[in-house]
Amino acid sequence: MNLNNNKYYNKWFINSWPYIAGAVLLSLLQIVTLAVTGKPWRVSSAMAYWGAWILNSFGLDVSHWTYFNIEGGQEIFKGGFLLDPHSIRNLGIIVGALFSSLMASQFRIRKVKSKKQFLLAAIGGLLMGYGARIAQGCNIGGLFSSIASLSLSGWIFGFAVVIGAIIGSRIIVRFLI
Amino acid sequence: MDSNKVKRKRNQIPFGIMVLVFSIIFGISLYYKSKLLPFFWISGLAFGFILQRSKFCFAAALRDPYLVGSTFITKALLISIALTTIGFTAIKYNSYINGQEIPGQNVVISISPAIVIGGILFGIGMVIAGGCASGLLMRTGEGFQTQFIALIFFILGSLWGAHDFHWWNEKFISKGFKVFLPDIFGWFGALTIQLIIIGILYILLDRWESNGNEDF
Numbered sequence: 001m002n003l004n005n006n007k008y009y010n011k012w013f014i015n016s017w018p019y020i021a022g023a024v025l026l027s028l029l030q031i032v033t034l035a036v037t038g039k040p041w042r043v044s045s046a047m048a049y050w051g052a053w054i055l056n057s058f059g060l061d062v063s064h065w066t067y068f069n070i071e072g073g074q075e076i077f078k079g080g081f082l083l084d085p086h087s088i089r090n091l092g093i094i095v096g097a098l099f100s101s102l103m104a105s106q107f108r109i110r111k112v113k114s115k116k117q118f119l120l121a122a123i124g125g126l127l128m129g130y131g132a133r134i135a136q137g138c139n140i141g142g143l144f145s146s147i148a149s150l151s152l153s154g155w156i157f158g159f160a161v162v163i164g165a166i167i168g169s170r171i172i173v174r175f176l177i
Numbered sequence: 178m179d180s181n182k183v184k185r186k187r188n189q190i191p192f193g194i195m196v197l198v199f200s201i202i203f204g205i206s207l208y209y210k211s212k213l214l215p216f217f218w219i220s221g222l223a224f225g226f227i228l229q230r231s232k233f234c235f236a237a238a239l240r241d242p243y244l245v246g247s248t249f250i251t252k253a254l255l256i257s258i259a260l261t262t263i264g265f266t267a268i269k270y271n272s273y274i275n276g277q278e279i280p281g282q283n284v285v286i287s288i289s290p291a292i293v294i295g296g297i298l299f300g301i302g303m304v305i306a307g308g309c310a311s312g313l314l315m316r317t318g319e320g321f322q323t324q325f326i327a328l329i330f331f332i333l334g335s336l337w338g339a340h341d342f343h344w345w346n347e348k349f350i351s352k353g354f355k356v357f358l359p360d361i362f363g364w365f366g367a368l369t370i371q372l373i374i375i376g377i378l379y380i381l382l383d384r385w386e387s388n389g390n391e392d393f
Contacts, residue, residue, distance in 0.1 A: 003190065012230075019253035022231025027257045029223055031264030036216055038280040040265065041224070043310040044335065051336030066346060067339035071283065083210060085217040090314055092221015095200060097318030099222070100229035102193035109320045117323055124306025125313070125327035127298045129334020134345045135295025136286050138310040139235035139303070142296070144254075146284040148261035149269070150367050152356035153286035157296045162239050164300015169244040172305060 042141030044132040046086035236303040289353030
């Protein structure tokens with residue numbers, strides 16, 4: 001069976017979908033998520049736990065931090081990765097994207113090209129992690145889900161992210177020229 | 178581009194099917210830990226698949242109008258927010274009129290300088306790193322090392338933020354206030370106002386793009 005000439009295989013797995021298709025499907029999945037779990041989609045809230053569990057495995061206990069003692073944090077902490085719904089969903093995003101790129105035969109390890117790229121990724125990651133924690137949300141939980149939940153905080157956070165994105169754009173333009 | 182074509186000839190579909198089989202077995206095993214876990218697993222897979230197939234990137238949506246003058250993905254994000262708002266409001270309203278607890282109020286976040294400062298830091302970071310949280314997870318799955326490194330540092334940054342959270346909470350977050358729009362404008366009013374604002378933003382973006390094109 002040669003899939004490469006199959007019209008539907010090409011349509012669904014090879015060609016990029018239009019943004020609008022992604023937008024509609026993400027909305028549908030968000031609504032289903034709220035209906036089934038009672039909570040909208042969040043991504044970054046689980047990441048601090050990942051860090052804490054790694055520290056824990058090195059014998060460093062950070063479970064007494066305020067952050068891990070809000071909204072049932074202790075239970076998540078004790079339950080570990082495999083019992084934390086948010087961690088499982090995040091792992092799902094990685095595996096879902098892996099599956100998608102393999103089905104298109106487009107998976108490829110793309111190496112870091114330069115020290116500068118490494119540095120930008122590291123600094124950017126740090127800033128994002130820190131920012132998401134003190135703002136209690138990222139583009140998903142703090143913006144997409146929050147605005148869709150009719151919360152004013154989502155609009156304010158979104159406005160701040162756009163300001164940050166403009167500053168960030170100026171930084172990279174200066175860095176690259 | 179030529180080397181790209183050569184690599185694309187290698188058929189990876191069998192590996193994709195292996196990942197699918199693993200995913201099904203893993204999903205079934207999760208059911209025995211907790212009944213709702215398989216849903217989170219499947220929805221994660223679906224989110225990852227949709228994000229990858231449509232190249233949907235939240236960082237690009239918030240950056241591209243300024244950086245490259247393109248507004249396609251930003252407008253798609255606005256449509257997605259509008260559709261999700263309608264669905265969410267329906268679910269919330271149903272709980273409200275039945276006297277039940279309104280679901281999803283955990284993302285009605287306290288408004289304080291912490292969300293503004295956090296948002297700005299987040300915005301700078303996502304542009305520099307080339308992706309936000311969901312984008313980093315997606316790119317990691319596609320095999321991008323750079324975004325994987327950014328993900329590792331995202332985790333470190335989260336840990337740092339969790340460490341400082343106590344200070345931010347005492348200084349700002351605990352003094353903030355939560356605003357759930359239906360409390361002010363009523364359910365119908367809040368939904369209508371939000372959809373109108375999204376519509377206005379859509380038109381502004383459209384004009385922004387056509388202005389940019391005239392310049393070039």
